[in-house]
Amino acid sequence: xxSDVNTGTRRQGPATLRGQAVPKTxxxxxxxxxxxxxxxxxxxxxRVMRIQSEFVEGFGLLAELGPGVSVFGSxxxxxxxxxxxxxxxxxxxxxxxxxxxxxxxGPGIMEAGNKGALEGGGVSVGLGIELPFxxxxxxxxxxxxxxxxxxxxxxxxxxxxxxxxxxxxGFGTLDELFEAITxxxxxxxxxxPIVLVGTEFWSGLLDWVRSTLLPSGKISxxxxxxxxxxxxxxxxVRIITDAxxxxxxxxxxxxxxxxxxxxxGS
Numbered sequence: 001x002x003s004d005v006n007t008g009t010r011r012q013g014p015a016t017l018r019g020q021a022v023p024k025t026x027x028x029x030x031x032x033x034x035x036x037x038x039x040x041x042x043x044x045x046x047r048v049m050r051i052q053s054e055f056v057e058g059f060g061l062l063a064e065l066g067p068g069v070s071v072f073g074s075x076x077x078x079x080x081x082x083x084x085x086x087x088x089x090x091x092x093x094x095x096x097x098x099x100x101x102x103x104x105x106g107p108g109i110m111e112a113g114n115k116g117a118l119e120g121g122g123v124s125v126g127l128g129i130e131l132p133f134x135x136x137x138x139x140x141x142x143x144x145x146x147x148x149x150x151x152x153x154x155x156x157x158x159x160x161x162x163x164x165x166x167x168x169x170g171f172g173t174l175d176e177l178f179e180a181i182t183x184x185x186x187x188x189x190x191x192x193p194i195v196l197v198g199t200e201f202w203s204g205l206l207d208w209v210r211s212t213l214l215p216s217g218k219i220s221x222x223x224x225x226x227x228x229x230x231x232x233x234x235x236x237v238r239i240i241t242d243a244x245x246x247x248x249x250x251x252x253x254x255x256x257x258x259x260x261x262x263x264x265g266s
Contacts, residue, residue, distance in 0.1 A: 011130060013054070013148045026130050027148035054152040058127075061145055062160045068100040068125065069240060070157045072176045073109025073167030075135070086197065087112035087167055088119070089233045094165075095122020097237045102127065102161055104153075105137045105144050109167045114140035125160075127153050158183060162247075163193045163240040168201040184226050185219075191247040195228045195236050202229055 009017070017023070025033070031047060071091060077083050091101045091113040101117035103110035105126020117124035118140045126141035130148050137144045147153040157164075157176070164180045166173060177196075183189045196202040206229060213219045228239050 011128070011136070011146050013050075013130060013146055026132055028130070028150060029132075031149070051149055051152060054147055054149060055155070058145060058147070058152065058156045059159075061143065062125070062156060065100050065123065065125065065143075065160055067098060067162050067244065068102045068123075068160050069094050069163045069165060070102045070161040070176075071109065071113035071165045071167070072104070072169060072173050073113075074169035074173060075104075075106045075108040075110060076170070077108035077112070077168075079111070083109065083168055083198070084112045086231075086233065088116040090165060090167075090197065090236055091116025091124075092120035093233050093237045094240070095120040095124075097241055099162070099240070100125055102157065103141075104128065104172075105141050105146075106135045107138060109169065111138040111140060113165075114138055118142065127156050129153050154179060158189060161192075162244055163195065165195045165197060165236055165240075167197045181223075181226055185223055191243050191250070193228060193239050193243045194226060195230065195239055197230060197233075197236060199229055199231050 009022070011017075013027070027050075071087060071094075073083070073087060077087075087109045093116075094101050095117045100123035101113050102125040103113045105114070105128040110126070114124040114126060115138075124140055124142050126137050126144040128135070128137050128144060128146040129150060130146065137146070147156075154176070158180070164176070166177050177194070180192070180194050184192050184194065196206075206224065206227065209219070209224055209227075214221065214224065230236060230239075
C-alpha cells in the first residue's frame with residue numbers, strides 16, 4: 001500500500017492524478033461533508049450523474065460474469081502468512097467449483113483470493129475504491145474497476161456474488177460482514193451463505209452475539225445461524241455449493257408450479 005505522500009499519485013475512479021492535481025479529500029468525503037458553505041447544493045445534481053455512471057460501468061463490466069463469490073479480509077495480511085495462504089487456497093478451490101472470485105482488488109487477503117483464482121484457472125475480479133492513500137489494484141486481478149463511492153462498490157459485491165467468505169480483518173471487513181448479515185436477515189437477499197473463516201479469530205464475536213445480542217432480544221433466535229464458521233477451505237466451498245444447489249432447486253420448483261398452475265387454468 002503506497003501513500004500519495006510518497007508517490008504523489010491518486011486513483012480517482014478511472015482517472016489517475018499526480019502532483020498538484022491530487023485533491024486533499026476523496027469524492028466520498030466531499031459528498032458526506034456537511035460543514036462549510038452550502039455551495040454543494042448546486043453541485044449534487046452532477047454528483048448524481050457521476051454516481052449513475054459508476055453503476056452503469058459496474059453493471060456493464062460484470063453483467064456476464066456468471067456465479068461469483070466475494071472474499072473479504074484484511075489488507076494488512078502479509079504474503080506468506082498462514083491467513084494469506086489460506087485465502088489463496090480458498091480462491092483456488094472456489095474457481096475450481098465454478099465460481100468467479102471477487103475481492104476489493106487491494107493487497108493482503110484480497111490479493112491472496114485473487115491469486116488463488118488466477119492460479120486455479122478461473123476468473124479473478126477486483127472492485128477497487130478511491131482512498132486518501134494510494135492503493136493500487138493487485139497484480140492478480142484480470143477484471144478490475146475502481147469506484148469513487150463505497151455504496152456503489154458495495155452494491156456490486158452483493159449483486160454479483162452468491163456468497164461472502166470473510167477472513168480475519170478490521171473495520172472494513174466488519175462493515176462488509178454486518179451489511180451482508182443485515183441484508184440476509186431482512187430478506188433483501190436470499191439463499192446467501194456468509195462463511196467466516198478462522199475459528200480462533202471469529203469465535204469471540206459469535207460468542208458475544210449468542211450471549212449478549214440474543215438474550216437481550218436484539219436479534220431473533222435463528223439469526224446466529226445465518227453465519228457459518230470454519231477453518232477448512234473445502235467446507236467453505238461445500239457450504240456455498242450446497243446453497244447454490246438449493247437455490248436452483250427452488251427456482252426449478254417455482255417454474256414447475258407456475259406451469260402447472262397455468263395448465264390447470266386453461
